[in-house]
Amino acid sequence: SLLVEIQPSLKNTAKMNVERDIQCANCGVAFTSNRAHQNHIKDGNCQRKITYPCKKCGMVFDKLTRMHYHLYSHKERETCSKCGATFGYRSALVRHLKKSRCSQNQTQEQSENQAVQQTPTFPCKICGQIFHSYTRMLYHRRNHQK
Template identity: 30%
Template structure:
């Protein structure tokens, strides 16, 4: 192991797509199974601290990688490598309970729970995580050429992963989706998935009264109406008031069922989006 690990690394990625015992040629599909076999059948001794290896099956079919622990398929090793976390609990995030295959990946994950800013010392651009800062340095300031990623179906190569994903979709008709491991929602881009995770799965602020956590301050503000009982949204056609803007919009249909849009400034109702937008542009443009 030590001869294969780079300095500072504690884990080694290994391909088990053609895993077999070199002493008797018996095939295996799992590292733990072959370890037990070597101990029981060949008397080999292993450390009790673990094997320090992360297993992957790198055999592709139609240009797609498959997870050897489930049936999920991926168009790149980058996505397979990210997915493998769902099957391990070697390191647990104490803030959200997610499991990770290694402590290093847990440290990278913890960045989404903080509000720290990491500035680039060369151009002063700031980033929300060390990972994004490192990526920026390599792409913008590194004198070394970044190794391009090759398409599995043709000879095209790409510096950025998003370019490869777009190429696979446009040139080869492959539907690329990024799945949220927390709720199963699918998104067309990694950026959309990241925004979804922050909005719905990162609870960074809480109500001072009941301690309920929220991912966004506007969600907290709507929640506070439950404690204050303030009714700041009044109907311009009758005397009714409401705690929430959505409740008032629903109420406006009582006066006219055809109103699908309501102005939040003067609460005039509109049957179509074009008339609503024209009203907002002419009377409430900021």
């Protein structure tokens, strides 16, 4: 039998070199047209779920609202003017002041120790590592499943 190598025509070569500038936000696959992208989504060919990474630390979230809530953890800490204790959220400082947890007679170190003891913790059920955020603990636990 005779094997013949067929060269693609110039017309086909031009089509093959078209830039794929439409990218699926879900899975990263690139397309040459909106129609191809829409069909990809409609046909259920998308393999990856949409994720929302934190631009400050890289932590990834499955919902935009969770990522926005997480961004507060990167804010400057709130400081109690009476004792110097610091808090990640303004609401925690307000709660600290309302519940009379603050005493001007306490040292800053005592007040900070008290605040740390009252911070909720979320242990990993697999390795026991402690987290102060439920979301961070869940993110960590995914590493055990890999």
